[in-house]
Amino acid sequence: MSLQIRVLGSIALVLMLALLAGSAWLLLHARASARLEVHTAFRGAEESVRDTMKGNVAHTVTLREVVASFEGQRHVRAALINEDGKVIVQSQIAQLRNPAPEWFAWLITPPPLAVTIPINLPQYPCVLQLVTDPRSEVAQIWSHAVTAFLAMLAFCAGAMAVVSLAFAHALRRLKRLQAGMLDVARGRYETRLAADGAPEFAELARGFNHMAGRLEQFSSRNQRLEDQIVQVQEEERAGIARDLHDEVGPYLFALQVDASALAKSIDAETRTRGSTIREAVQHIQRQVKDILRQLRPASGLEFGLEAAVADLVLFWSRRYPAIRFEHSVALVLALDRRSEDAAYRIVQEGLSNAVRHGAPGLIRAVLAEEQEGVLVSVEDDGGGLKQSAAPTEMSLGQMGLAGMAARVRDLGGRFTVEDLPGQGVRITALLPRPRIREVA
Ligand SMILES: Nc1ncnc2c1ncn2[C@@H]1O[C@H](COP(=O)(O)OP(=O)(O)OP(=O)(O)O)[C@@H](O)[C@H]1O
Ligand SMILES: [Mg+2]
Structure with a gap:
């Protein structure tokens, strides 16, 4: 797995975990605040209704007005119920524009509260019932949660984009270094890198340039030494060949002349000896020629x-x-x-x-x-x-x-x-x- 994928993958994982942890914390917090909000509203409503009931409630009209005062509220519903259990009138909470999905409502919704307040109208016995209805609160929290989640998501995406760009930039420098290394491996020691950018990369490039420079020096020194060795070898071979030719050649020639003279002698034995010597000298001459041929410079490059x-x-x-x-x-x-x-x-x-x-x-x-x-x-x-x-x-x-x-x-x-x-x-x-x- 490439370094880029490993690093970016790890950062993406960390950001995702942070996003999940943030969402979980948001849920816990939202659940507590929904409970507080709805229950506080309920207690307030109950208190206010009981206060009203303490006064002189002489007619159901007053009761209907009390119920009507809850119409459009966000957290509490009120209902007037007669002795047969029939609902005479009941309020509705404010209309929900964006209700929360069921799973979210299931997680957030606080336990319901309800209270029944008996009304002692002699001619009209009934009860006033108050119940909590957290749907509006849950819908509002849902809308805040979505906004917060989107903001966190945008932050994570932005962070990933910035890290990816920075990494791609750093990788470009590393790739340049890699290309330089390959060049050096192929023997192109004149390769140099621009020592700019972040100090770490500039330092790396300077180190590379120093190394390539030293290798270039060693290589050319090596080259010179090799050339010198070849030259010394050739000179030595040429010297030996010259000495052999100049020192031995004339004597062999002289020997051959003398042997030829002996081979023409009138004495039979001297003639035989003379021609034997001449053959031996001719053999040595052939050998010396072979040696001289081998000692000649390696190619015909003397004149370029x-x-x-x-x-x-x-x-x-x-x-x-x-x-x-x-x-x-x-x-x-x-x-x-x-x-x-x-x-x-x-x-x-x-x-x-x-x-x-x-x-x-x-x-x-x-x-x-x-x-x-x-x-x-x-x-x-x-x-x-x-x-x-x-x-x-x-x-x-x-x-x-x-x-x-x-x-x-x-x-x-x-x-x-x-x-x-x-x-x-x-x-x-x-x-x-x-x-x-x-x-x-
Ligand atoms: N210019 C060419 N035209 C046609 N065939 C060629 C040519 N050069 C090489 N070949 C073929 O490639 C083979 C290998 O060439 P190579 O020079 O290695 O060996 P060689 O010439 O046969 O022997 P050596 O060079 O060792 O005396 C040759 O035997 C020949 O068949
Ligand atoms: Mg050949």
């Missing part, structure tokens, strides 16, 4: 990426003159060493795959600046992938695509192989942009 790509294109166009090769390298800033090497290897393998596996009329290699990084693509119209070629490191003997994918992944980029059925194949790598120098 653009020249290296041009060399590759030239290499294949000489062997496949029927194929049209196009290439373009449009980079404003140079790539760092690892990315440059990866870009070169991708073009190398892409060109090699295109000429080996397809039957293309056109092969195009492109290196270009994109919004998200540096795009390296090789595209051909050789008829499409010869078989399903999803790059997988498990495929033995088919390591080209998998190797490219691994290189790009190591650099934090994206690699795709598109099979354009009936048309050709397009491999695309999007390398992130850790660049170190302006292209001269």
Whole structure:
């Protein structure tokens, strides 16, 4: 369950409980006040009628007037009843405009009160009866209760709306922080957050920016170190190769010359020894050549990426003159060493795959600046992938695509192989942009 739903749900629950508790308290209070109101009115009415009866009641007209005086009252009804129990005249309470619902009346209505006052008219024996009628009071309390309930409801709704808005605002900041974290996780250490808004969020953003800044520093330091390691390795290999070539090569050559001279000797044994030595020297020369080949710098990037790509294109166009090769390298800033090497290897393998596996009329290699990084693509119209070629490191003997994918992944980029059925194949790598120098 999301944090938003949990927090807003808890607040809504608390408000609902408060609303219920408020309603219960209102009911209890209303019940007591209805009882007080109705019973007080009843006692007052009884007292006033008894006072009137103390006077000289000589005629029923006076009694009818007394009953009539209760007409339209809110809490008490009066009735004049003769000795046979027949109601001669009785008053009605005020008309109810909005009577309360039955359940509410059942909860609120106070216990009824009634009193019968005997009238001793010699020619007309009768009684005057007073009873409570709380319907009007209950209706009034109902109307107040509805108003109070609606007011509380409006307050709760308002409070919920304000809390939701505040929460949504806070969440927006948290989402920005989350997006920033994801960016950093993807290696975009240049990401920064605006340190504004509430102090807590500003503090969080400052902490994030500090962390991203440190990571950026570490990353570029790391990058430099890696480049230095590669450079030192290459220099060391080149040095060993040079020493081997310069120190051993001439002596091997001299040995070969001497052995060849011996092989031409008139002495048979010397001739045999000479040619044995020459064979041994030739064997050593082959071994040294192999070692020198392995010690050569890793790629043909000594003169930059653009020249290296041009060399590759030239290499294949000489062997496949029927194929049209196009290439373009449009980079404003140079790539760092690892990315440059990866870009070169991708073009190398892409060109090699295109000429080996397809039957293309056109092969195009492109290196270009994109919004998200540096795009390296090789595209051909050789008829499409010869078989399903999803790059997988498990495929033995088919390591080209998998190797490219691994290189790009190591650099934090994206690699795709598109099979354009009936048309050709397009491999695309999007390398992130850790660049170190302006292209001269
Ligand atoms: N441009 C292309 N046109 C047609 N098929 C291709 C193309 N590129 C790759 N393929 C298909 O994808 C397969 C895998 O390519 P990948 O480069 O991984 O291996 P490979 O070229 O067969 O072997 P390796 O590169 O290891 O020498 C190839 O065997 C080929 O069938
Ligand atoms: Mg290949």
